[in-house]
Amino acid sequence: MPTLVPDLVWVQGGFRRGLGIEFSASTGRILRIATAGELGATSTPDAAPLLRLANRALLPGFVNAHSHAFQRVIRGRGQWRPADDSRSDFWTWRRAMYEAALTLSPDEIFDVSRFCFLEMLCAGYTTVGEFHYMHRDASGAAYAVPSELAHRVIAAAEAVGIRIVLLNVAYVTGGIGQALQREQQRFATPDLDAWLAETTALADFARARPLLTIGVAPHSLRAVPREWLQPANALSRRLDAPFHMHVSEQPAEVTAVLEAWGRRPVEVLAENGVIDDHLTAVHATHLTFREVELLGTPGPTVCACPTTERDLGDGFLPGKELIEAGARIALGTDSQTLIDPLGEMRLLEYHERLRRLRRVVIAASERDRIAVAPALLAMGTTGGARSLRLNAGILEPGALADFVAVDLEHRALEGWADDTLDALLALCAPPDVVSDVWVGGVQRVQGGHHRLDQESATAFRTVARRLSV
Numbered sequence: 001m002p003t004l005v006p007d008l009v010w011v012q013g014g015f016r017r018g019l020g021i022e023f024s025a026s027t028g029r030i031l032r033i034a035t036a037g038e039l040g041a042t043s044t045p046d047a048a049p050l051l052r053l054a055n056r057a058l059l060p061g062f063v064n065a066h067s068h069a070f071q072r073v074i075r076g077r078g079q080w081r082p083a084d085d086s087r088s089d090f091w092t093w094r095r096a097m098y099e100a101a102l103t104l105s106p107d108e109i110f111d112v113s114r115f116c117f118l119e120m121l122c123a124g125y126t127t128v129g130e131f132h133y134m135h136r137d138a139s140g141a142a143y144a145v146p147s148e149l150a151h152r153v154i155a156a157a158e159a160v161g162i163r164i165v166l167l168n169v170a171y172v173t174g175g176i177g178q179a180l181q182r183e184q185q186r187f188a189t190p191d192l193d194a195w196l197a198e199t200t201a202l203a204d205f206a207r208a209r210p211l212l213t214i215g216v217a218p219h220s221l222r223a224v225p226r227e228w229l230q231p232a233n234a235l236s237r238r239l240d241a242p243f244h245m246h247v248s249e250q251p252a253e254v255t256a257v258l259e260a261w262g263r264r265p266v267e268v269l270a271e272n273g274v275i276d277d278h279l280t281a282v283h284a285t286h287l288t289f290r291e292v293e294l295l296g297t298p299g300p301t302v303c304a305c306p307t308t309e310r311d312l313g314d315g316f317l318p319g320k321e322l323i324e325a326g327a328r329i330a331l332g333t334d335s336q337t338l339i340d341p342l343g344e345m346r347l348l349e350y351h352e353r354l355r356r357l358r359r360v361v362i363a364a365s366e367r368d369r370i371a372v373a374p375a376l377l378a379m380g381t382t383g384g385a386r387s388l389r390l391n392a393g394i395l396e397p398g399a400l401a402d403f404v405a406v407d408l409e410h411r412a413l414e415g416w417a418d419d420t421l422d423a424l425l426a427l428c429a430p431p432d433v434v435s436d437v438w439v440g441g442v443q444r445v446q447g448g449h450h451r452l453d454q455e456s457a458t459a460f461r462t463v464a465r466r467l468s469v
Contacts, residue, residue, distance in 0.1 A: 002441070005036045006053035006405060008421065011395050013366070013374040015057060015421055020050060023401035028210055028440030030399050055409050056435065057421060059377070060393045061126025061402035062341035063384025065303045066244070066282050066332025068131055069153060070109055072116035073464055074100045075336055090250055090312045097335075098183035100467060102138045106152050108463045109134060113156035115460035118452060119339045121162045122445050124434035126402035128162055129332065129388045131217055131244060131282070133169035133187045140185030146198055158211055160452055161444040163402060165388040166206075167217035167244050168199045170224050170232065176260045187219075192228055196235055203239050210440055215242035215388070216278075220249075221257050221265050226272060233274040242389050243274065244303070247281035249314055254286050266291035275300050280330065280387040284322070285315040292318060296325025301387040306347035308334035316351045320361055329379045330387040340431045345376035349427070373422035401441035404434050 005020040011033065020039045022032040032039065040050055078096045081088035104112065113130075120128055134149045136142055143149070150166060157164035171187035174180045180188055189195040203214040216236040218224040224232075224245075236243035248254055248265045257265045266287065269275050277299035284295065284302045295302055304317040312335070323329065331344040338344075349372055352361035364375040385393030392400040406425065408416065410433045413424050425433065437445035444450065 001031060003039050003050045004053055004058060005039075005050050006056040006058040007408060008057035008418070009033070009395060010057070010059040010377070010422075013364075013378070015418055017418070021058065021395060021403070023441045025401075025441040028401050028442075030395065030397055030401050032397055033395060053405055053436075055407065056405040057408055058395070059404050059406065060381045060395050060399075061404050061437065061439065062124045062380045063330070063388065063390075063393050064120055064125045064128045064333050064341070065280065065301075065330035065384040065387040066131055066305055066334050067116075067120075067128050068133075068335060069113040069116040069128075069156070070101060070104060070134060071097060071334075072119070072336040073104070073112045073460070073467060077467070090314060093312055095183070098181075101134065101186055102183060103467065104134075104463070106143075106149060109149055110152040110156050111456075111459040111463055113153045114159055114452070115456045116336060116339070117157050117162045117164075118160045118450055118456050120333070121160055121437055121439075122434070122448065122450060123339050123431035124341050124404040124437060125339075126163055126404065126437060126439045127165065127384065127388065127390065127392055128157065129165045129167055129215065129242070129244065129384070130157070131167045131169060133171050133217075133219060135171075136186045136188055138186060140188055146194070147202055150202060154209075154212055158209070160450065160456070161211070161439050161442065163211045163390075163392070163400070163439055165213045165215050165242060165390070166202065167215035167242065168195075168202055169217040169219050170195050170228060171219045172224050172228070173222070175222050176256050192231060196231060199235060200239070203241065213241070213388075213390070214239070215244060217244045220246035220253070221268060222253055226261070226268065229269070229272040229274050233272075233276070233278065236278045240389065241278070242280060242387060243276075243278040244280045244282060244387075245269075247284050248286045248291070249283035251286055251315075264288060264291055266294050270294050278389070282332070282334075283309065283314065283317075285309060285317055287318055287321075289321075292321045292325050292327070295322060296327045298326070301328040301330050301383065303330040303332050303384075303387055304344075304348055305332045305334035306344055306351060307338045307340070310347065310351075311335065311337040316355055317348065319348050320352050320356070323362060328383055328386060330383040331380050332384075341380050342425060342429055342431060342433075345380045346427045348379065349376060371423070373426040376426040377422060402439050404438075405436040406433050407435040
């Protein structure tokens with residue numbers, strides 16, 4: 001039963017001195033949080049010694065609630081447009097992403113995913129919600145094992161030691177009532193019963209794997225018939241699994257839903273009875289007041305992906321409105337434009353500052369002041385864990401032993417004090433302030449390095465160079 005004793009521990013929304021964390025590597029859960037003196041006094045002769053983490057602060061591991069790992073390989077490849085093209089937006093980027101997706105072999109999907117997950121782990125993400133919609137080969141044919149690519153992604157996560165919630169995606173149409181386009185054939189799940197059965201089989205497979213759980217994910221209203229929503233939601237309830245969907249990411253998507261059904265996307269979800277505590281609405285950048293109210297009802301989560309939404313010109317999450325309505329917020333890296341949990345947090349606040357021309361917008365009461373950092377850190381930890389239905393993102397007995405150590409001697413934190421460290425992290429620090437990472441009670445990153453750093457980077461580089469030819 002190892003015990004870590006850092007300088008500071010993040011508990012109950014603040015940093016405290018003099019505490020240690022005892023955890024079990026066999027169960028992967030936290031056993032006790034107490035003073036170092038108490039932990040040392042009650043340890044048994046055969047117990048593991050207290051490990052002093054000098055010049056370190058310990059926080060819950062960050063939770064990445066929405067990821068497409070394969071898109072890491074296209075980072076930097078879409079930041080241009082033809083000189084005779086007057087517009088570049090989400091839809092033009094999507095075409096380029098599809099073309100890249102068509103070329104990746106199963107082995108390459110493993111290599112790209114492994115490198116992406118390793119980058120996440122080193123940045124402090126201990127859990128990833130992988131929104132997985134690569135199901136078929138480039139011609140659209142099913143693999144001999146239908147979940148072949150899901151298993152490659154799972155193997156990539158397990159290789160680096162990150163906790164993964166594989167959100168198995170249904171992808172049926174190329175637009176409302178439209179056939180899939182050629183470049184979307186890899187994503188096809190044409191049969192509802194087959195997709196439900198495959199998702200159930202993956203959930204059965206996950207039961208024996210401590211770092212893996214499965215979620216249910218109709219891609220979006222433009223890619224899944226309304227008739228699939230209730231059966232998919234029923235499966236999420238039966239499995240006690242997360243239920244994730246892209247919702248209202250683009251104005252064109254909202255317009256298409258209105259034209260087809262006379263309702264906006266969140267209203268369609270409400271009519272079909274799927275706004276509950278399993279639902280996470282990803283993006284939700286274009287909402288009316290009524291839709292904000294619906295997502296603010298007890299139960300659902302909204303997952304913002306600010307670096308991707310900024311990169312693709314999606315728009316701003318109405319964060320302040322959602323929070324005031326009672327919505328829970330999680331954060332995700334989505335297209336892997338950046339992999340920086342602290343960066344995702346601060347963008348949510350900074351976008352609100354730009355929208356409203358004032359400071360300290362997304363904030364929570366803290367003693368005698370209103371502070372930003374605790375609210376943002378909660379979104380990046382407990383918010384994501386709630387979205388993925390995990391007892392994680394918090395340091396308390398019984399929770400998963402997933403945590404990160406921050407280097408208090410990092411130059412970006414120079415001048416920190418006990419009452420400023422949270423703000424420095426949430427609003428100022430780069431991701432390499434994270435020095436060490438534990439997942440399930442096992443140390444995966446030490447001194448900023450992972451045992452697969454070189455091997456994983458070499459394999460990823462080979463894929464990236466092939467795409468450049």
